[in-house]
Amino acid sequence: MxxxxxxxxxxxxxxxxxxxxxxxxxxxxxxxxxxxxxxxxxxxxxxxxxxxxxxxxxxxxxxxxxxxxxxxxxxxxxDTVDADPCAQLTYVQNMPPDVLHYLLPSRYCQSDQLSSLAESIVGHLPETFERVAAIRTWVHQNIAYVSGSSDSSTSALDTADSLQGVCRDFAHLGIALCRAINVPARMVVGFLYQLHPMDLHAWFEAFIGGRWFTFDATEPTTRGNRIVVAYGRDAADVALxxxxxxxxxxxxxxxxxxxxxxxxx
Amino acid sequence: MxxxxxxxxxxxxxxxxxxxxxxxxxxxxxxxxxxxxxxxxxxxxxxxxxxxxxxxxxxxxxxxxxxxxxxxxxxxxxDTVDADPCAQLTYVQNMPPDVLHYLLPSRYCQSDQLSSLAESIVGHLPETFERVAAIRTWVHQNIAYVSGSSDSSTSALDTADSLQGVCRDFAHLGIALCRAINVPARMVVGFLYQLHPMDLHAWFEAFIGGRWFTFDATEPTTRGNRIVVAYGRDAADVALxxxxxxxxxxxxxxxxxxxxxxxxx
Amino acid sequence: MxxxxxxxxxxxxxxxxxxxxxxxxxxxxxxxxxxxxxxxxxxxxxxxxxxxxxxxxxxxxxxxxxxxxxxxxxxxxxDTVDADPCAQLTYVQNMPPDVLHYLLPSRYCQSDQLSSLAESIVGHLPETFERVAAIRTWVHQNIAYVSGSSDSSTSALDTADSLQGVCRDFAHLGIALCRAINVPARMVVGFLYQLHPMDLHAWFEAFIGGRWFTFDATEPTTRGNRIVVAYGRDAADVALxxxxxxxxxxxxxxxxxxxxxxxxx
Amino acid sequence: MxxxxxxxxxxxxxxxxxxxxxxxxxxxxxxxxxxxxxxxxxxxxxxxxxxxxxxxxxxxxxxxxxxxxxxxxxxxxxDTVDADPCAQLTYVQNMPPDVLHYLLPSRYCQSDQLSSLAESIVGHLPETFERVAAIRTWVHQNIAYVSGSSDSSTSALDTADSLQGVCRDFAHLGIALCRAINVPARMVVGFLYQLHPMDLHAWFEAFIGGRWFTFDATEPTTRGNRIVVAYGRDAADVALxxxxxxxxxxxxxxxxxxxxxxxxx
The missing domain is CATH 2.60.40.2250 (Immunoglobulin-like)
Structure with a gap:
């Protein structure tokens, strides 16, 4: 639309x-x-x-x-976002070089510290799109959306501990968990139609099967009708x-x- | 404006x-x-x-x-374009690396073939902005604007020979002559206010004294009120x-x- | 080796x-x-x-x-170069953006002027690797290697006319003919083992089926054992x-x- | 040498x-x-x-x-590194765009959290090279070099708290303090002649007065005779x-x- x-x-x-x-x-x-x-x-x-x-x-x-x-x-x-449950995770050796950057830990996404949590969420799943879908669901179900519960210093580690945050925190935790299982992930900021209350929004993308897929851990499901304004490793890179x-x-x-x-x- | x-x-x-x-x-x-x-x-x-x-x-x-x-x-x-008659030409050794590209001959600007002509136009001038201004003036005064006199295969060499062309030919010849004296030059396509008859327009920029300056060999003088749409080495690169x-x-x-x-x- | x-x-x-x-x-x-x-x-x-x-x-x-x-x-x-006679030519709409650059005419490769010749060489062939192979063979068979027959101003058009040249001219003509049929092609300079007489060498690569393939129009066949030193659109870009x-x-x-x-x- | x-x-x-x-x-x-x-x-x-x-x-x-x-x-x-005590800090508005990246907080350099510390170290100094020199000296004097005192998760914040670390921690803290006062800073890994005990080494560079300067907070003074192997925002980017x-x-x-x-x- x-x-x-x-x-x-x-x-x-x-x-x-x-x-x-x-x-x-x-x-x-x-x-x-x-x-x-x-x-x-x-x-x-x-x-x-x-x-x-x-x-x-x-x-x-x-x-x-x-x-x-x-x-x-x-x-x-x-109107919708793509999903491909069968898409295989891309092996590091087959990733395009410009994607490798999104495997590294960053200011708000200390993926190097979240391997155990990530493993506990996805360890039983096949090495496919399902793993990222499970991360999204886990974040959505375990983190409480509490306006004002975080600030500009709050990182994925903090959120995994406090279990509350706003959209950027949901995105950071999703990203950090993806990178912890060697899935490139990046932050997206932009607009989402019918977001309540209306505001700028943040979500993430993960690189699976040779392309980027959209995931939104804040919303019940990852709806379409999004306008992407900027990409980056995390909120440090994509402050509007x-x-x-x-x-x-x-x-x-x-x-x-x-x-x-x-x-x- | x-x-x-x-x-x-x-x-x-x-x-x-x-x-x-x-x-x-x-x-x-x-x-x-x-x-x-x-x-x-x-x-x-x-x-x-x-x-x-x-x-x-x-x-x-x-x-x-x-x-x-x-x-x-x-x-x-x-409303106006900058001009700085005293600006020194930049020595090759002092040019930023990304500018060096614009010293090379290209499809429509065979600068390697136009050294003698360039030298005859600017040889007596100090190594400043004046040299490029003299090239612009020479092209403006010696090339006749004849609509339909050139086609998509016409190059600066052709124009130097036929002494007629349209705006892209004027630009190509200006660019080629600049490069022939080791001045980086690039093609610009865009819009010019009060161009008669109104059409898309092409002109060139030359790198002098650490920055790019605008030159238009088609017009009597290089007026302001231009909208730049694209840059490139010549028309091969910047076809809209x-x-x-x-x-x-x-x-x-x-x-x-x-x-x-x-x-x- | x-x-x-x-x-x-x-x-x-x-x-x-x-x-x-x-x-x-x-x-x-x-x-x-x-x-x-x-x-x-x-x-x-x-x-x-x-x-x-x-x-x-x-x-x-x-x-x-x-x-x-x-x-x-x-x-x-x-020791060998890859060849894949069945590889399909890539449609322009499917080419990676950074490859599109190599479709454009350049200083020594006026592909915009060589469509008829290219068509006469490959028109009867399927839209595969075979077309570039045919271009390579045509250049090899129709251009005479004559040391000193060209200089730094000689372009593919000149070579198509004079039917003689050295390795860089063979490469330029091969590249121009590829681009004339919408196949991205680039110049390579480097070293070739057992080249006689030994010198720096130039050949070309064409983008087919999603990757670059090596072609050498100067040699009877495209042998392996090459060291690539630099890539570019043509000799203007890759002067060592x-x-x-x-x-x-x-x-x-x-x-x-x-x-x-x-x-x- | x-x-x-x-x-x-x-x-x-x-x-x-x-x-x-x-x-x-x-x-x-x-x-x-x-x-x-x-x-x-x-x-x-x-x-x-x-x-x-x-x-x-x-x-x-x-x-x-x-x-x-x-x-x-x-x-x-x-043999030596450049120093220019009078070099003015570059204002953000005058920095080349590719330098701005090095102002942002990163995985190990949470500059957004270290403003007070940075201010306490440099607040009384002119806005010149002296500020970065003071940061280097402060880190060198206040952090104890203790082999094995940190690991791959240790960040500048941790080091500012524990007051001990190894070369990468010294570099991270120096970088984070620079960025906290709007000075672009980057991590360098490489080799240093006569380092004791010999090992790979890490230090940092800061962008002052239009260029990068070398600072080593681990060593008593910033000696020359360094081989730079890689640059990045912090150790996450420049793991060898x-x-x-x-x-x-x-x-x-x-x-x-x-x-x-x-x-x-």
Whole structure:
């Protein structure tokens, strides 16, 4: 279906704050960006570059005062996500080199510490897509969604211990457990239609049988109708906004709607 | 100023034709993409990727019948282009590695064959920006703009011989002459406000004093108000549409206008 | 088998000459660099970087006087090259994005001008490996190897006309004909065991059925025992030495031998 | 001076173990690889690729039994490391895009948690090279080098707490403190002449005034005569050997010597 998504970010700063945004989704095999708007106010100069994960990043210098960012996307997305229970896990020796990176532990996904837990969840299963599906289900069933229960320092290890968190924590734990069984996994941030309450969302992808599959441990099932904005190893890499200085976020407003009539223009 | 640009391409094919488009401009230090629309009809799957020059490319498979592409951009651009007559040419040993590529001869820019001509144009000048300015002026004054005088096989050597061509030929000759004096030069395709008659346009950039400068050999002077869509070594790299099969282009329609009132949304 | 290759280049310059060498072969699926030596004299500073094709490049500034480069490799190579007559040509829509680049015309390979010739050679053949094999055979049988018959400006079009050339011309024509039928093709420079007379060598690779295959139009058959030093679109990209200034090459000496006894160290 | 370094790794496995080595140093502005040898036994196929940090990686599949890796380098290195007490810290807005990556927290360098400590160390100092020098000195003076006091899960936070570690822990803490004050920092693994006891070594680099500088928090001072083998965000990225399975390391032997007489060949 076609989705309209908007995100508005209102900042206030009292000093000069360099910032990096990651707010230009890219078209890919699963989504087509039909329309994209990106306004900043005041209109300061922006340098756009691509990071090591292929994300388009926007660097600005925010001057003291108010700063507003407003993006709006119209995207054709898939109503469902692919699943292939029979897909074999890819052996490390057969992975494309650019995927190997996603096997390594990272800031919030200490996969090197979670082998026992991962093994206890998937040890009895065949070496297929089923293992990642089981990890997703385990995280969904064992972690309680508690708004405000975590902060920017909370890692997968912390979540495995506290058994509570928000979407990014669910994703981190899912990713860390996948890597612990040698399945490449990466963080995705973006938008999900009919998410309640509406907000930016985070989920993960796992590399199985030669391609990436989508998994969402926060939701009861992994529904479709997602807009991917950025990929990375974990939340350290895919912050949609990174501010290098102190600021107040005065407002953040996210909408995802289905446009009533599709027109070309 | 803020520019609105549109480009509509209508194709008809009688066979399955894979095609690669290069129609997503990127924000950079000289332009900010405020809004971008990209519609294709019928809506076939698109794979987007980045080429070696950093251009966003869209690959589709066109089925027999009609195929329409329509893009629309709102871009904040600069009213003028930078010029720095005193900027020193960069020595090869001091060029950033990713610039060296633009010193090499390419399909339409046989710089290895144009040393004598280049030397005759710039030999008496200091090793500065002036040399490239002189090349631009020479091309502008010595090549006659004759619509239809060249085709897709015409190279800088041909143009130096026939002394006529269209914007892409002017750009190719400018590029080849720059490379012949060890100045990195690249082709740019995009839109120019108030171009007469309105069409897609091509010009070139040269690397001088540590940065790229814009030069347009077709126009009397190098005006501002340009939207860059893609970069490459020459037209072989930066075709906005490459079709791998036979087709009829039924219509191509380009507009560049200044929106009457700037609104945020 | 294991090969020892050496290449010695002796230059003399009367001015400061920046130069870029491309003399570090990389290990890959078809060769393993067991030992590599790279000496320059005088030992001036070297900056090493990777170009867009993945080649390791060495940039130096040669001071007036003598300059010597000496490389020596011990490489494990394959005795034969792969061939798969049944491998299907890959459709453009299924090619990996980084391969598409090798479909485009380039300085010495004007594939856009050679469609008729290519069609006449392969038109009757199935869309498989056979087509490239036929191109290789046609080039081998129709082009006369004449030392000194071409120079650094000779392109595939020239060779198709003059019907004579050296190894780089054979490779350029093979590449251009492949691209003319939408088969990605790239230039390879390196060493070939038992080449007569011994020298640096050039051949080409074509992308068929999802992988690259080796073709040598200069030799009666495409033998194994090759050391790949660099890849590119054509000779403009893969010059093993590019000098930006005037120089005299006083000596160039190449050897490829099979070491009598393989020792570890 | 010229250094000869060797590293021998002897493994024993009872199962098939995919492994990735990172054992090919690259030439750069501070080192020139004059000779390099890389032997493996048994000689299984190797796939070499470049990771996101530019390191050359070697992937192999180790079969049950013994597996030996032996590398040997002759490298021209600098006797000293550069220092520039007056170099200004680079503002985030002026950093080259590929450096920004090294500002982010990573598996072993939780810079987001170490702001207070960093501030207490450097808060009184000018925003120059001095700040990183102070971090290096602080780590060197406050962390005790205790062999065996840490393991593969030990992070900078752990080290800041336990106040003991080995070279990789010293590097991790130095890196994390740099990033905490918005100075890009990366991990380096390699060889250091006259290290006691001789072993592989780890240190860090910080990006100041537009370039990378070398810092070694383990040693009393940051001496020269280093061979860089690989770069990364932290030890997760730059393990010289990553084994995906169980194995026994039977022997690891490292030497760094100055060759008695320099010969060319």
């Amino acid at each position: 076609i989705l309209d998504a908007t995100c508005q970010l209102d900042y206030q700063t009292t000093e000069v704050v360099p910032a990096i945004f990651m707010l230009r989704p890219r078209s890919g095999w699963a989504q087509w960006i039909m329309r994209e708007e990106f306004y900043i106010q005041p209109q300061v100069p922006v340098v756009e570059f691509t990071d090591v994960y292929g994300n388009l990043c926007q660097r600005v210098v925010i001057m003291p005062g108010d700063f507003h960012v407003s993006v709006k996307y119209r995207v054709q997305v898939s 906004a990174t501010m290098f200085g102190s600021f107040t976020m005065q407002n953040m407003y996210v909408t995802v709607t289905a446009p009533p009539i599709v027109t070309h223009g | 803020i520019l609105d640009a549109t480009c509509q391409l209508d194709y008809q094919t009688t066979e399955v034709v894979p095609a690669i488009f290069m129609l997503r401009p990127r924000s950079g230090w000289a332009q900010w993409i405020m809004r971008e629309e990209f519609y294709i009809q019928p809506q076939v799957p698109v794979v987007e990727f980045t080429d070696v020059y950093g251009n966003l490319c869209q690959r589709v498979v066109i089925m027999p019948g009609d195929f329409h592409v329509s893009v629309k951009y709102r871009v904040q651009v600069s 549409a490459t079709m791998f099969g036979s087709f009829t282009m039924q219509n191509m329609y380009v507009t560049v206008t200044a929106p009457p009132i700037v609104t945020h949304g | 294991i090969l020892d290759a050496t290449c010695q280049l002796d230059y003399q310059t009367t001015e400061v000459v920046p130069a870029i060498f491309m003399l570090r072969p990389r290990s890959g699926w078809a060769q393993w660099i067991m030992r590599e030596e790279f000496y320059i004299q005088p030992q001036v500073p070297v900056v090493e970087f990777t170009d867009v094709y993945g080649n390791l490049c060495q940039r130096v500034v040669i001071m007036p006087g003598d300059f010597h480069v000496s490389v020596k490799y011990r490489v494990q190579v394959s 030495a590019t000098m930006f200034g005037s120089f005299t090459m006083q000596n160039m000496y190449v050897t490829v031998t099979a070491p009598p006894i393989v020792t570890h160290g | 010229i250094l000869d370094a060797t590293c021998q790794l002897d493994y024993q496995t009872t199962e098939v173990v995919p492994a990735i080595f990172m054992l090919r140093p690259r030439s750069g502005w501070a080192q020139w690889i004059m000779r390099e040898e890389f032997y493996i036994q048994p000689q299984v196929p190797v796939v070499e690729f470049t990771d996101v940090y530019g390191n050359l990686c070697q992937r192999v599949v180790i079969m049950p039994g013994d597996f030996h890796v032996s590398v040997k380098y002759r490298v021209q290195v600098s 050997a990553t084994m995906f399975g169980s194995f026994t390391m039977q022997n690891m032997y490292v030497t760094v010597t100055a060759p008695p007489i320099v010969t060319h060949g």
